[in-house]
Amino acid sequence: MSPSLPSKLESFFETMRRGEEFAQHGFDLLCKRSEPEQYFDALKQRGFFNPSENQGPVPSANPDFVHIPVWAALKYLQAVGARAAALNSDELAEKILDVIRSVTLFRDEATGEPRDNYRTYFTFAELLGVLPLRSISIGDVGLIPTWLNSKYDRSLVPHALSKGLLKRLFDDGSAESAEKACAVIEACLRLERSSRRRKRSDDDLATVVDDYWLKEILQAYARELGRKAGRNAAVIFENGLRIVFSKERRSYDSALWRPAIETNSQNRDFYGPENRFVEGLRDVLDGWLETEQVGASEYVEAALKDGSEIIRRIALHTVTEHFEVLKRIFEPLICPQLMQSGHRHELYRLLSSRFVEFSQDGKTKVIEAIRNLPIVSRGEDRERRLKFTQREWLSAIKDQPEAAAWFAELMAAPELSSASEHPDFLSYHESRWGPGPAPYETDALVAFAEDGSLVERLNSFKPGDFWRGPTLGGLVSALEDAVASKPDSFLPLLSDFHAAKPPFQHALIQGYKKLFDPSNNAKPNFDWEAAWPKLMRFVSETVHQESFWDKAEDNESADLVPTRAWMRSLIASFLENATRDDETAYPAELLPQGWAIITTMLARTEPSDLSLSDPMMHALNTEKGHAVGAMYNHALRACRVADQTTKSHSAAWESLKCAFDDELAKCRDGNFEFSTLSASYIANLHYLSRDWLTANVAKIFPAREYPNNFKAAVGGLAYAGPSRPIYQLLAAHNEFAEALAARLEDKNGRERVVEWVGLAYLWNDEQLDSSIVRAIFAAGVEEIEILAELFWRVRRDELTDVQIDRVLAFWERCLAWSKERGTISEHLMARLSRLSPYIKKLDDRTMPLLMAVVPHVHADYGSDQMVEELTRLVDTDPPGAASLLEKMLDSSAPTFDLDDKLKKLIEKLARLGLRAEAIRCTEKVRRTLPGMLDLYKKLVAS
Numbered sequence: 001m002s003p004s005l006p007s008k009l010e011s012f013f014e015t016m017r018r019g020e021e022f023a024q025h026g027f028d029l030l031c032k033r034s035e036p037e038q039y040f041d042a043l044k045q046r047g048f049f050n051p052s053e054n055q056g057p058v059p060s061a062n063p064d065f066v067h068i069p070v071w072a073a074l075k076y077l078q079a080v081g082a083r084a085a086a087l088n089s090d091e092l093a094e095k096i097l098d099v100i101r102s103v104t105l106f107r108d109e110a111t112g113e114p115r116d117n118y119r120t121y122f123t124f125a126e127l128l129g130v131l132p133l134r135s136i137s138i139g140d141v142g143l144i145p146t147w148l149n150s151k152y153d154r155s156l157v158p159h160a161l162s163k164g165l166l167k168r169l170f171d172d173g174s175a176e177s178a179e180k181a182c183a184v185i186e187a188c189l190r191l192e193r194s195s196r197r198r199k200r201s202d203d204d205l206a207t208v209v210d211d212y213w214l215k216e217i218l219q220a221y222a223r224e225l226g227r228k229a230g231r232n233a234a235v236i237f238e239n240g241l242r243i244v245f246s247k248e249r250r251s252y253d254s255a256l257w258r259p260a261i262e263t264n265s266q267n268r269d270f271y272g273p274e275n276r277f278v279e280g281l282r283d284v285l286d287g288w289l290e291t292e293q294v295g296a297s298e299y300v301e302a303a304l305k306d307g308s309e310i311i312r313r314i315a316l317h318t319v320t321e322h323f324e325v326l327k328r329i330f331e332p333l334i335c336p337q338l339m340q341s342g343h344r345h346e347l348y349r350l351l352s353s354r355f356v357e358f359s360q361d362g363k364t365k366v367i368e369a370i371r372n373l374p375i376v377s378r379g380e381d382r383e384r385r386l387k388f389t390q391r392e393w394l395s396a397i398k399d400q401p402e403a404a405a406w407f408a409e410l411m412a413a414p415e416l417s418s419a420s421e422h423p424d425f426l427s428y429h430e431s432r433w434g435p436g437p438a439p440y441e442t443d444a445l446v447a448f449a450e451d452g453s454l455v456e457r458l459n460s461f462k463p464g465d466f467w468r469g470p471t472l473g474g475l476v477s478a479l480e481d482a483v484a485s486k487p488d489s490f491l492p493l494l495s496d497f498h499a500a501k502p503p504f505q506h507a508l509i510q511g512y513k514k515l516f517d518p519s520n521n522a523k524p525n526f527d528w529e530a531a532w533p534k535l536m537r538f539v540s541e542t543v544h545q546e547s548f549w550d551k552a553e554d555n556e557s558a559d560l561v562p563t564r565a566w567m568r569s570l571i572a573s574f575l576e577n578a579t580r581d582d583e584t585a586y587p588a589e590l591l592p593q594g595w596a597i598i599t600t601m602l603a604r605t606e607p608s609d610l611s612l613s614d615p616m617m618h619a620l621n622t623e624k625g626h627a628v629g630a631m632y633n634h635a636l637r638a639c640r641v642a643d644q645t646t647k648s649h650s651a652a653w654e655s656l657k658c659a660f661d662d663e664l665a666k667c668r669d670g671n672f673e674f675s676t677l678s679a680s681y682i683a684n685l686h687y688l689s690r691d692w693l694t695a696n697v698a699k700i701f702p703a704r705e706y707p708n709n710f711k712a713a714v715g716g717l718a719y720a721g722p723s724r725p726i727y728q729l730l731a732a733h734n735e736f737a738e739a740l741a742a743r744l745e746d747k748n749g750r751e752r753v754v755e756w757v758g759l760a761y762l763w764n765d766e767q768l769d770s771s772i773v774r775a776i777f778a779a780g781v782e783e784i785e786i787l788a789e790l791f792w793r794v795r796r797d798e799l800t801d802v803q804i805d806r807v808l809a810f811w812e813r814c815l816a817w818s819k820e821r822g823t824i825s826e827h828l829m830a831r832l833s834r835l836s837p838y839i840k841k842l843d844d845r846t847m848p849l850l851m852a853v854v855p856h857v858h859a860d861y862g863s864d865q866m867v868e869e870l871t872r873l874v875d876t877d878p879p880g881a882a883s884l885l886e887k888m889l890d891s892s893a894p895t896f897d898l899d900d901k902l903k904k905l906i907e908k909l910a911r912l913g914l915r916a917e918a919i920r921c922t923e924k925v926r927r928t929l930p931g932m933l934d935l936y937k938k939l940v941a942s
Contacts, residue, residue, distance in 0.1 A: 129164015226287025435473030483511020
């Protein structure tokens with residue numbers, strides 16, 4: 001803008017009237033002037049501040065969303081507001097307030113409602129935080145409820161009010177400011193039916209301000225509000241409490257909704273209105289008593305006699321916190337009626353913390369009130385129940401001389417049950433996680449191991465209260481930790497542990513198993529070579545005990561304490577881990593002993609039923625599955641050792657083969673764990689014995705004879721590492737085709753089968769016209785998407801030019817397939833768009849591929865990636881890249897531009913001489929992306 005602007009003002013305003021972007025640009029220019037306020041009147045005269053200019057929600061491209069426009073005038077109003085604050089100008093402030101009033105009071109002709117634009121109202125709330133306070137009337141504060149009532153955001157306005165207007169009102173401290181602060185707080189506390197939120201009940205209420213922000217406001221200002229506004233502030237919260245805790249909503253025991261008036265773990269924060277009104281009145285009374293004791297004391301005295309239980313409870317809490325001030329009004333009210341159940345927590349807390357400060361007469365009245373509690377009118381054992389209640393109240397002052405003897409007498413009364421652990425609450429809620437507390441610390445258990453008394457102490461342990469402990473689960477957990485931290489201390493006791501109960505045997509083995517855990521970084525130094533003979537002897541003796549296989553003890557306890565069934569799985573898992581890593585594996589000379597244990601477990605462990613939905617997860621979590629896992633890991637370890645010593649493992653395999661034959665023979669509608677795990681270990685089987693695997697492929701995958709075993713095997717194959725020799729072997733037996741033809745409940749297994757075929761296509765073992773690839777296309781779009789996803793995942797692998805060409809051929813086949821169907825799957829097109837990294841240049845082959853998919857990239861959040869790819873390809877064919885970008889933006893303009901990638905691409909198109917195309921692209925996103933309007937103007941101007 002030049003200094004001669006005033007003479008050209010009309011032309012400037014006419015330009016601003018040409019469209020939203022011109023108005024925004026004009027306001028931006030005016031904001032940069034040193035005195036932007038000088039244009040205010042002219043702008044107003046020409047209707048730029050008319051309420052109708054502030055738009056409400058407009059439909060979005062997605063029918064589930066709306067767009068909230070930003071009124072172009074807001075930035076200018078903020079600039080003028082800042083000037084009003086700097087100049088302390090009532091005149092400027094009034095001009096801005098006049099706009100705020102007219103816009104807020106405007107009603108849409110179609111709906112009769114205010115325009116719901118939280119962005120505008122947020123700016124208005126910010127303006128009230130900077131304008132001179134004397135200019136803001138109580139009527140202006142009365143506009144705030146409209147601002148808070150947005151359906152789309154209820155956080156920005158209260159946040160602005162809290163950090164701006166409220167802070168300034170309290171800093172000012174005048175009576176007028178206190179009145180305005182009360183009005184602001186009252187607006188934030190307005191109650192409404194919570195239909196806009198997830199309801200808990202038909203009568204559910206919520207505050208108009210979301211509870212998170214309301215809590216923040218009250219924590220910051222409620223006490224100060226009490227100091228500044230006293231009774232007026234208290235009445236605001238009192239009125240709310242009478243609604244929230246009305247008989248219609250909370251007809252019984254306010255403690256169920258707010259157990260404690262003070263901050264307490266028993267309070268439940270999800271009861272928003274109940275908590276906020278209680279805390280608000282509580283803190284207001286605290287602040288009020290600091291500044292005006294007489295008026296506040298009168299209010300508390302009346303509240304102690306109020307008909308609302310919750311208000312009486314807040315008053316009792318206030319007496320506790322300010323006893324030296326309120327003692328004189330409280331003591332005359334002591335009577336049996338005061339000691340009703342609804343007052344339990346607050347009165348109990350008052351007695352326990354303040355009884356010593358009571359006058360002698362007050363103390364006497366307390367004892368007499370407890371002694372004269374009315375007997376219950378209904379039910380049995382009324383005398384006993386009365387004594388129990390008296391004892392509960394007396395426990396608050398049991399250490400005081402006035403109550404000690406009577407309390408001791410009641411404690412000794414045989415007819416009374418044990419005293420409550422939390423007598424200050426009618427009900428008390430606790431949560432606990434983990435196994436619970438242990439009777440001994442880890443160091444103590446190590447000491448017991450070293451003095452030889454451990455097993456006797458473990459077996460003699462009797463759990464305490466289930467909730468408080470100590471618990472058996474806690475002791476088991478502590479023993480595990482002790483073994484893992486000091487394993488050498490427990491080795492001499494291994495034979496003694498045969499006499500230990502199963503949970504402790506489990507803890508012992510689990511402790512040693514933890515030493516294998518890769519995540520256990522704090523592994524102690526441990527001599528495995530010396531330990532393994534002892535550990536293997538213990539495991540062998542355990543497995544060969546007949547009681548170890550007793551299924552009568554397999555039932556799980558409620559607290560999940562280990563059983564013998566757990567022990568059987570753990571030992572198999574222990575042996576599995578003990579052969580996985582050669583560094584910690586048991587020595588080669590112990591391999592026969594280990595194999596004897598494993599074969600015993602294979603023979604005696606019963607297979608379980610098949611889980612068709614996830615065979616692998618099922619196999620990994622059964623006794624038989626653990627035994628099979630131990631079998632495979634032992635075989636691999638034995639063959640590795642043989643290769644190291646004799647350069648061949650054929651003899652080692654021969655010694656193991658019979659067990660594999662026996663297990664495979666059981667895979668006839670049974671032994672599903674072996675079917676699943678053998679397929680997952682198929683590459684390892686190829687190493688153990690290629691001949692055995694080749695001869696038994698059909699038995700491992702018995703598609704026709706035993707379909708359930710076949711499905712179990714396919715579920716295991718999903719977890720096997722793909723390799724070309726394995727694919728060729730299985731494909732030669734038609735196993736992949738059988739898997740595609742089968743109805744697999746395991747979705748993961750089917751996906752992996754399709755991926756194996758996709759890899760075979762890249763290996764050139766399958767072609768697009770292969771029967772199995774045709775079967776995938778015939779199966780439908782989901783299977784084709786799996787192939788597209790696979791090719792996308794391997795895009796960064798070292799693929800040959802031939803393999804890249806095969807991916808593009810697959811892309812072409814997908815487009816032809818879609819055309820044959822006559823319908824286009826938008827999601828498939830979006831998945832295919834992710835294959836664009838395979839395109840090295842734009843040409844007659846690749847342009848049709850991209851042109852078919854770019855309109856759909858947004859369906860798979862691929863717009864940003866496509867912009868990157870077009871930037872990479874633009875130099876190979878600038879006009880082609882421009883046409884692709886235009887087609888993408890025509891379909892769905894992005895709502896974000898990460899690192900300005902799109903902007904930079906459009907600028908590059910312009911530099912390459914495609915200015916018209918760049919302008920068209922910019923025009924499509926200038927309203928939705930920051931910075932694009934400026935780029936559009938720059939391109940048009942040039």
